[in-house]
């Protein structure tokens with residue numbers, strides 16, 4: 066997908082090293098005006114390092130950073146015109162909320178009268194108009210994070226960087242802040258956002274595109290929905306989609322590459338592939354946990370399995386089953402069906418469009434597949 070909006074951020078082969086250790090390598094990324102990109106990856110994968118380099122808090126050892134076409138690689142943070150929000154709020158405890166929000170405006174030499182207007186507008190945007198006179202210590206975590214967002218927005222940056230802004234908040238608050246951030250995006254249609262998180266649900270809720278980070282590299286990038294439904298690699302399938310990975314053999318390949326049949330153990334599954342496959346080819350198949358229905362054993366076109374564990378998680382049963390070939394598969398079963406029981410023989414029904422053949426090959430090296438992270442539900 067090409068984006069014909071102007072580029073707000075252009076990163077070209079960025080590299081950051083701490084001492085001799087390279088923490089970020091070869092990062093190239095273009096973010097258009099009005100676009101939100103999430104960098105998603107496990108802890109230590111280089112997300113914060115990327116963000117700090119763009120903001121100017123960490124010097125780069127190679128590569129260039131352009132903002133709105135201007136090379137800012139050597140500029141100090143205050144000259145880049147970027148708003149930044151971090152996990153820990155980083156508000157000044159001795160300043161009232163209003164003065165915290167005004168902080169960047171004084172440095173920008175915004176006239177006093179206009180400062181007050183901008184502070185009021187930024188506080189209104191995050192629903193905190195009544196709190197200008199309080200000190201940060203008199204606010205809850207969620208309120209402090211709203212103030213931090215208002216402070217970042219008050220100077221009207223064209224680029225907003227957010228580093229795990231919700232991770233210090235409890236689950237319920239995270240949910241409502243996510244909705245507010247979505248709303249903010251519609252209120253600020255021209256701002257470019259880079260949102261760093263280890264939480265796939267935040268990335269999916271907010272981002273137009275998602276870049277997957279692993280060991281200092283961006284290993285995949287694509288439109289959020291495409292990456293989720295058709296992940297290119299095993300790592301992305303498991304980290305972004307919490308998908309099951311199955312090793313399989315191609316048994317038939319239709320005239321269209323979209324229609325493929327694979328053998329998984331003794332059973333067959335219809336699936337989709339982006340490229341042509343040949344009969345007998347070993348492939349990796351990704352199937353998301355929510356895309357599997359439990360049915361009566363023996364159902365046509367299904368995988369035979371036995372239930373190994375069932376955990377009721379409120380809105381669904383989280384079920385682990387073992388296939389006849391020995392692989393285990395995680396299933397999220399809605400509460401509407403029969404309650405699954407440990408030891409039951411079942412059939413796994415999966416629609417063709419949810420059976421996705423990865424381009425990545427299975428390898429004898431167990432590290433490739435089992436080295437991918439376990440993903441919490």
Ligand SMILES: Nc1ncnc2c1ncn2[C@@H]1O[C@H](COP(=O)(O)OP(=O)(O)O)[C@@H](O)[C@H]1O
Nearest residue numbers: 083084088106107108109110111112113114115
């Ligand atoms: N100031 C630092 N000095 C030395 N190493 C660092 C520093 N900051 C981060 N690192 C290392 O760089 C790597 C990437 O870290 P970071 O960008 O913070 O990852 P993430 O934000 O994805 O969790 C990690 O191995 C981390 O230990």
Ligand SMILES: [Mg+2]
Nearest residue numbers: 112113114229
């Ligand atoms: Mg980080």
